[in-house]
Amino acid sequence: MSHIIILPILIPLITAAVSLLGWKKRIYQKNMGVVGAFLLLVVAVYLLMHVYRNGIIAVQMGSWIAPFGITLVCDLFSAIMVLLAAIIAFATILYSCFTVDKDRESFGYYPLMHLMMMGICGAFLTGDIFNLYVWFEVLLISSFVLLVLGGEKQQMEGAIKYVTLNLLSSTFFLVAVGILYGLLGTLNMADLAIKIKTISEPGLITLVSVLFLMAFGIKAAIFPMFFWLPASYHTPPVAVSAVFAGLLTKVGVYALIRVFTLIFIQDTEVTHSLILGIAAFTMVTGVLGAAAQNEFRRILSFHIISQIGYMIMGLGLFTKAALAGSVFYIIHHIIVKSNLFLVSGFAHKVKGSFHLSKLGDMYRDHPYVSIVFLVSALSLAGLPPLSGFFAKFILIKSALEVGQYGIVVVALIVGLLTLFSMTKIWQEVFWKKMEGSKPVLSSVSGFALSGMFIPMVWLALMTVCIGFGAQFVFGLSLQTAEQLMDPTSYVAAVLQSQQ
Amino acid sequence: MSFWLAIIVGVLYSAGIYMMMRRSVVKLIIGLALLSHAANLLIFTGAGIVREKAPIISKFQETVSNNADPLPQALVLTAIVISFGVLAFALVLTHRAVESVGTDDLDQMKETDT
Numbered sequence: 128m129s130h131i132i133i134l135p136i137l138i139p140l141i142t143a144a145v146s147l148l149g150w151k152k153r154i155y156q157k158n159m160g161v162v163g164a165f166l167l168l169v170v171a172v173y174l175l176m177h178v179y180r181n182g183i184i185a186v187q188m189g190s191w192i193a194p195f196g197i198t199l200v201c202d203l204f205s206a207i208m209v210l211l212a213a214i215i216a217f218a219t220i221l222y223s224c225f226t227v228d229k230d231r232e233s234f235g236y237y238p239l240m241h242l243m244m245m246g247i248c249g250a251f252l253t254g255d256i257f258n259l260y261v262w263f264e265v266l267l268i269s270s271f272v273l274l275v276l277g278g279e280k281q282q283m284e285g286a287i288k289y290v291t292l293n294l295l296s297s298t299f300f301l302v303a304v305g306i307l308y309g310l311l312g313t314l315n316m317a318d319l320a321i322k323i324k325t326i327s328e329p330g331l332i333t334l335v336s337v338l339f340l341m342a343f344g345i346k347a348a349i350f351p352m353f354f355w356l357p358a359s360y361h362t363p364p365v366a367v368s369a370v371f372a373g374l375l376t377k378v379g380v381y382a383l384i385r386v387f388t389l390i391f392i393q394d395t396e397v398t399h400s401l402i403l404g405i406a407a408f409t410m411v412t413g414v415l416g417a418a419a420q421n422e423f424r425r426i427l428s429f430h431i432i433s434q435i436g437y438m439i440m441g442l443g444l445f446t447k448a449a450l451a452g453s454v455f456y457i458i459h460h461i462i463v464k465s466n467l468f469l470v471s472g473f474a475h476k477v478k479g480s481f482h483l484s485k486l487g488d489m490y491r492d493h494p495y496v497s498i499v500f501l502v503s504a505l506s507l508a509g510l511p512p513l514s515g516f517f518a519k520f521i522l523i524k525s526a527l528e529v530g531q532y533g534i535v536v537v538a539l540i541v542g543l544l545t546l547f548s549m550t551k552i553w554q555e556v557f558w559k560k561m562e563g564s565k566p567v568l569s570s571v572s573g574f575a576l577s578g579m580f581i582p583m584v585w586l587a588l589m590t591v592c593i594g595f596g597a598q599f600v601f602g603l604s605l606q607t608a609e610q611l612m613d614p615t616s617y618v619a620a621v622l623q624s625q626q
Numbered sequence: 627m628s629f630w631l632a633i634i635v636g637v638l639y640s641a642g643i644y645m646m647m648r649r650s651v652v653k654l655i656i657g658l659a660l661l662s663h664a665a666n667l668l669i670f671t672g673a674g675i676v677r678e679k680a681p682i683i684s685k686f687q688e689t690v691s692n693n694a695d696p697l698p699q700a701l702v703l704t705a706i707v708i709s710f711g712v713l714a715f716a717l718v719l720t721h722r723a724v725e726s727v728g729t730d731d732l733d734q735m736k737e738t739d740t
Binding site: 257260261264267268271272275278279280281283284285286287288290291294295297298301302304305306308309312314357358359361362 | 646661705723735738
């Protein structure tokens with residue numbers, strides 16, 4: 128039964144391959160895209176339930192026993208991330224059906240989306256650090272193409288920055304893997320966790336860990352390596368922005384949490400304090416950058432950065448409760464942030480702009496969309512009883528428990544500034560009376576608008592459900608954090624599953 | 627031998643970073659290519675270089691001693707293939723970018739920045 132772990136990688140691959148068979152059939156590719164995303168969602172739900180009940184599962188590819196072959200591992204953290212990826216993939220692919228133009232669709236938009244999902248799921252499930260590099264490249268190359276698909280001038284400029292800095296981070300990652308292999312002679316993450324305890328030069332390990340921090344840090348957009356993100360995320364179609372915003376930086380955060388809980392835990396004084404400091408700077412710079420912006424998607428892009436700060440704050444504190452907070456925050460953030468991007472796309476569709484000054488009257492014309500936005504925005508800012516409140520509450524409580532008052536102050540102030548940004552959007556886009564002539568929007572049908580509305584409502588309902596079911600989600604996060612803090616069960620599952 | 631290879635890796639890195647700091651897009655791509663070469667050479671060197679001992683073990687031999695490690699070479703091979711593909715993409719991207727922006731000066735491509 129443990130072979131179910133391969134399915135989140137296989138389903139997107141097969142979907143992409145089958146859709147590519149009908150290159151000229153746009154409708155066919157669209158349908159395949161939706162069906163594939165739905166199957167992925169079903170499998171992801173099942174995988175999480177399976178791991179929740181039966182513990183960590185590991186599979187050795189090609190039956191080569193553990194440290195030699197390539198291992199796929201699924202613990203609770205991986206399963207949660209795969210489920211979140213599947214949710215976002217399904218929501219955005221549904222949304223794409225009504226928003227993406229014909230040109231992009233006929234150049235393989237849906238197959239590319241699925242190839243990227245394959246890379247993302249692969250990165251979440253692999254148990255081998257070089258394999259992680261390969262999955263990163265798979266998702267990167269698909270994201271490159273998705274970013275430039277359409278070939279507008281802005282997209283090209285944004286893509287150059289995105290491509291350069293991500294390739295740079297891949298090089299760092301590769302170097303770090305190479306040095307780690309030179310030191311320890313293994314690439315399997317569970318095996319690394321054992322062998323790293325026997326190393327005679329702890330200084331070298333700390334050095335390598337900082338290289339990993341830089342490599343994953345660029346991908347996760349932490350301070351001061353985030354500049355590619357606000358320069359590129361607002362250029363592609365909204366559905367693409369939403370997937371990128373929800374998932375790509377979180378792959379970096381996932382990798383950070385994975386290696387800094389499993390492998391590099393012998394010198395937490397240096398590494399985790401460094402991460403905590405970076406977390407504070409990331410939060411502050413992100414939220415200040417957002418305050419200075421006047422474009423819908425750029426504000427949201429800067430908020431991604433500040434939210435990344437919260438996620439790695441839990442890692443920096445490195446207690447069980449704090450890690451649970453990080454996991455909770457990731458769950459909350461992926462859903463909320465993607466939804467906010469979807470709302471920005473809706474506003475663009477009906478009002479014809481992303482600039483706050485050219486938008487307005489949304490509340491009068493589309494009250495239900497406004498409610499969806501309000502739920503997500505207030506959740507992002509952390510107002511009870513929505514999901515963001517509990518995520519921040521857990522993180523701040525655990526920071527107080529270990530006496531890190533500085534980070535508590537920063538987190539609270541940043542929360543307040545987030546609220547300020549969100550009210551700015553609300554004020555400008557939803558409440559303000561629109562000036563000047565109305566743009567001509569004959570091309571938007573009511574059918575397309577209601578189609579766009581469905582995934583938005585779905586994600587907003589999930590935010591509310593996480594808020595009201597916080598106890599269950601927190602229990603799940605706490606269990607995840609337990610597995611992360613005590614890697615013995617992970618190591619045992621990998622090294623003993625000889626199939 | 628390792629010493630000289632380490633020096634070469636260093637030179638490749640500094641040359642790559644220097645090229646990336648230039649304003650021309652084409653030099654940026656050359657810089658990226660140099661960086662990936664440096665990374666590959668570093669993996670190759672870092673895993674230890676063994677001379678004239680191929681990792682082929684006879685049937686009767688029970689232990690492996692001082693043989694070359696084949697894994698880093700497999701890693702480098704994978705990395706080369708990946709960086710080749712990605713660089714090809716980056717070249718096409720810069721070509722298109724230069725066409726649509728009308729300049730190859732990176733300092734002029736700041737419309738999407740803040």
